[in-house]
Amino acid sequence: MEEEEDKGKDAERARWYTDVVIQAELADYSPVKGCMVIRPYGYALWENIQRALDQMIKDLGHVNAYFPMLIPESFMTKEKEHVEGFAPECAVVTHGGGKKLDEPLFVRPTSETIINHMFAKWVQSWRDLPLLINQWANVVRWEMRTRLFLRTTEFLWQEGHTAHATEQEAEEEARRMLEMYKDFAENWMALPVLTGEKTAAERFAGAVRTYCIEGLMRDGKALQAGTSHFLGQNFAKAFDIQFQSAGGxxxxxxxxxxxxxxxxxxxxxxxxxxxxxxVLPPKLAPYQVVIVPIYKKDDEKAVVTEYCRKLVSMLKPLVRVHFDEREQYTPGWKFNHWEQKGVPLRINIGPRDVAANVVEIARRDTGDKLRGVSEHGLDAEVVKLLDIIQKNIYDKALAFRTENTKQIADFDGFKKQLDTANCFIESHWCESAKCEASIKEETKATIRCIPFDWEKTPGKCIYCKGDATTRVVFARAY
RNA sequence: CGGGACGUGGCGCAGCUUGGUAGCGCGGUUGCUUUGGGAGCAAUAGGUCGCAGGUUCGAAUCCUGUCGUCCCGACCA
Structure with a gap:
């Protein structure tokens, strides 16, 4: 019975998510199963993400390049674990120009192989290192089950690939980039994330260690938002990337x-x-402010429109502002429309406001309406409010995560918690893959990460009750 | 690949049980009235009912097959 209810709720949430994506016009389904069309509003959001991240990546010394989408089959098979991990989910081109190809071409599921093939040519001396390359690209992974944005057959991403002279330097790079992701998630996306290391079971195919940022979604499920891998010399050996050291x-x-x-x-x-x-964070929202005019008669329309235009040119240098002049929709319709789309601030302007040289500002995060905000100094006020919203939604998300992170020491309590509500669960784990697998089998919860810098404390493994000093974060995940 | 649901104007759906030649809401167009929280009235356009077979005088409806989508599971960023 309870299980039935849970299923109902889960289905409802899945429906909510899909509805939001479609109604906010972020994306639409494509004719090909598992693929999606990113619509202008969704793409504008992605461009803002891209712009901010791209700058951060470059500020850390990386340069952008572009590698081809098609990869010779032989490349894919060079690194054993990599091929085992990825081969099942790869799309393969077998024909070109109307003929069967001599060697099938893999559509990249990730670009390690092709990039490292090139690295082998480019790296000769220790003076060529470090090599710090990033690319923005699309990749294809043939997933069984897809969901808009969360898991699509083709998706857009950024992949950084670096080569270093020493183990320590590479390790530091992997950790440094993870910190960059955390910084981005928290300061731009306003989403608090845990940083930590993945267990062997969750590790990237071909990596020595995989680090990740994990966020908690409002339904209590975890989402891996980014990963950074220390690859050791696995690919260097498979692709023969060697350099002559200072010592010769x-x-x-x-x-x-x-x-x-x-x-x-x-x-x-x-x-x-x-x-x-x-609800979009102001720093990434395609429109930070939308102005909705309100009028009845033509003379009112003229006055209101003129006032709105004045405010638009006042705000334009400082924020991304959009004036919704469409006449086929009523103000009420527009209010709902822009709320669905998550615009942080809406400015409503009617004849009353024009007469008093004020505006009405509605906040998306709280729903508050600020009436009678003076036109004078509005630009500063808007900037201030956007900052407040950015911080407020971060604080809300953090409070939510704190509330929904439980320390649990016994497996019965663990199961009971997940039956009641999804959340982050902190527990001891004996580091055996067997316990990890059994827990996943019985509860669908996985180890999201072994957080960095958590003190080792004596305890008992949540599953086998054996001695354990490592504490990890469990959750059901997307 | 298993389990469930569903394919009918642009979108969302009804009709199917009990066969009789397709309807509702939204949206579109035109006009008038409206506009401070998803406007109203009127007129109007728009569909070989996913596809292919079969049963029948007659199929959206019944049968068989097939393709596709969504949700749930196994795989994954």
């Missing part, structure tokens, strides 16, 4: 790779959204 010897490089994808948009939706639809 030949050595394999040490590498990293790291990426975030259009899944981040899914994180935004599920991390901040409410019953009215999207």
């Amino acid at each position: 010897g030949l050595e394999h490089v040490w590498q990293t790779s790291w990426g975030v994808s259009t899944r981040l948009i899914g994180a935004l939706i599920m991390g901040h959204g409410d019953e009215k639809g999207l």
Whole structure:
């Protein structure tokens, strides 16, 4: 019975998510199963994410390049674990120009192989290192089950690939980029994330260690929002990336790779959204402010429109502002429309406001309406409010995560918690893959990460009750 | 690949049980009245009912097959 209810709720949430994506005009279904069309509003959001991240990546010394989408089959098979991990979900081109190809071409599921093939040519000396490359690209992974933004057959992402002279330098790079992702998630997306290391079971195919940022969505499920891998010398050996060291010897490089994808948009939706639809962080919102004019007669329309235009030109240098002049919709319709789309601030302007040289400002995050805000200094007021909203939705998300993170020591309590509500669960774990697998089997919860810098404390494994000092975060995940 | 649901104007659906030649809401167009929280009235356009077979005098409806989509599971960012 309870299970039935849970299923009902889950289905409702799945429906809510899909509805938000479609109604906010972020994306639409494509004719090909599992693919999606990113619509202008969704793409504008992605462009803002891209712009901010791209700058952060460059500020850390990386440069952008572009590698081809088609990869020779032989490349894919060079690194054993990599091929085992990815081969089942790859799309393969077998024909071209009307003929069967001699060697099938893999559509990249990620670009380690092709990039490392090139790295082998480019790296000769320790003086060529570190090599710090990023690319913005699409990748294809043939998923069994897809969801808009969260898991699509084709998705857009950024993938960084670096090569270093020493193990320590590569390790530091992997950690540094993870910190960059955390910074981005928290300061731009307003989503608090945990940073930590993945267990062997969750590790990237071909990596020595995988680090991740994990967010908690409003339904209590975890979402891996970004990953950073320390690849060791696995690919360097498979692709023969060697350099002559200062000491004269030949050595394999040490590498990293790291990426975030259009899944981040899914994180935004599920991390901040409410019953009215999207709630976007001001720093990333395509429109930070939308102005809705209100009028009855033509003479009112003229006056209101002129006033609105004046305010638009006042705000334009400072914020992304949109004046919704459409005449086929009523103000009430527009209020709902822009709320669904998550616009942080809406300015309503009618004849009364014009007469008094004021505006009405509605906040999306709280629903508050500020009446009679003076036109004088409005630009500063808007900037201030956007800052407040950015901070407020972060605080809300953080409070939500704190409330929904439980420390649990016994497996019965663990199961009971997940039956009641999804959340982050902190527990001891004995580090055996067997316990991890059994827990997943019985509860669908996985170890999201082994957080960095958590003190080792004596305890008992949540599953086998054996001695354990490592505490980890469990959750059901997307 | 398993389990469930569903394919009918642009979108959302009814009609199917009990066969008789397709209807509702939204949207579109035109006109008038409206506009501070999803406007009203009137007129108007728009559909070989996913596809292919079959049963029948007659199929959206019954049968068989097939394709596709969504939701739930196994795989994954």
